[in-house]
Amino acid sequence: xxxxxxxxxxxxxxxxxxxxxxxxxxxxxxxxxxxxxxxxxxxxxxxxxxxxxxxxxxxxxxxxxxxxxxxxxxxxxxxxxxxxxxxxxxxxxxxxxxxxx
Amino acid sequence: xxxxxxxxxxxxxxxxxxxxxxxxxxxxxxxxxxxxxxxxxxxxxxxxxxxxxxxxxxxxxxxxxxxxxxxxxxxxxxxxxxxxxxxxxxxxxxxxxxxxxxxxxxxxxxxxxxxxxxxxxxxxxxxxxxxxxxxxxxxxxxxxxxxxxxxxxxxxxxxxxxxxxx
Numbered sequence: 001x002x003x004x005x006x007x008x009x010x011x012x013x014x015x016x017x018x019x020x021x022x023x024x025x026x027x028x029x030x031x032x033x034x035x036x037x038x039x040x041x042x043x044x045x046x047x048x049x050x051x052x053x054x055x056x057x058x059x060x061x062x063x064x065x066x067x068x069x070x071x072x073x074x075x076x077x078x079x080x081x082x083x084x085x086x087x088x089x090x091x092x093x094x095x096x097x098x099x100x101x
Numbered sequence: 102x103x104x105x106x107x108x109x110x111x112x113x114x115x116x117x118x119x120x121x122x123x124x125x126x127x128x129x130x131x132x133x134x135x136x137x138x139x140x141x142x143x144x145x146x147x148x149x150x151x152x153x154x155x156x157x158x159x160x161x162x163x164x165x166x167x168x169x170x171x172x173x174x175x176x177x178x179x180x181x182x183x184x185x186x187x188x189x190x191x192x193x194x195x196x197x198x199x200x201x202x203x204x205x206x207x208x209x210x211x212x213x214x215x216x217x218x219x220x221x222x223x224x225x226x227x228x229x230x231x232x233x234x235x236x237x238x239x240x241x242x243x244x245x246x247x248x249x250x251x252x253x254x255x256x257x258x259x260x261x262x263x264x265x266x267x
Contacts, residue, residue: 001149018198023123035138054233055240069256071169080263082177082183087184
């Protein structure tokens with residue numbers, strides 16, 4: 001079971017990386033990052049169940065808390081960027097690079 | 102045996118819905134299929150007796166974070182011309198998966214060759230809220246407190262970002 005869980009976690013991580021690299025829609029990019037975190041959580045939970053040690057479960061709880069705070073920041077960024085540019089295209093969001101932006 | 106059948110079904114649901122998530126054109130479709138991914142991952146947690154994480158996954162991920170995403174998507178009132186046109190989306194997805202496949206194949210091969218123990222859980226109390234809570238408040242107190250600071254920073258940051266005048 002542990003090997004199957006690890007393989008599933010690797011597959012999910014690869015799907016998340018593919019989405020993260022190849023999409024330009026910023027909401028899909030955000031959800032791909034969440035998928036990466038979930039893949040890591042899955043392997044942590046499988047390892048903790050296999051070793052009967054709950055430290056890894058605490059680690060994945062902390063990862064979930066980090067994902068929640070990340071979600072809050074991402075949502076306010078979406079609203080601000082969508083108000084400024086009127087689009088969800090990640091290629092348009094280069095205001096950090098402009099000289100007088 | 103029953104667990105293996107359930108695992109295969111849940112793994113297939115997870116993989117298919119996450120593929121739909123990264124390839125759907127409209128963000129509402131990908132958010133809805135990502136909810137299916139998260140709920141089946143929660144069921145995979147429950148399959149290895151991690152009951153508390155199962156509840157947390159459903160409440161926080163599928164409940165709070167994804168409903169926040171759905172709320173934002175509906176609040177922004179996204180039309181089709183607000184979306185990036187992504188003419189070569191399928192080509193990009195194909196090319197990136199071709200690049201990623203060898204890496205994940207190496208990792209899967211490594212997992213298959215390794216001799217990690219397959220014990221399964223015998224302890225009844227494992228994964229309950231008492232067990233996880235005792236570990237959290239005895240060995241992991243410092244990371245727990247640091248997470249509270251992180252949540253405060255995220256709160257202040259999101260309020261500051263959305264209150265900017267320009």
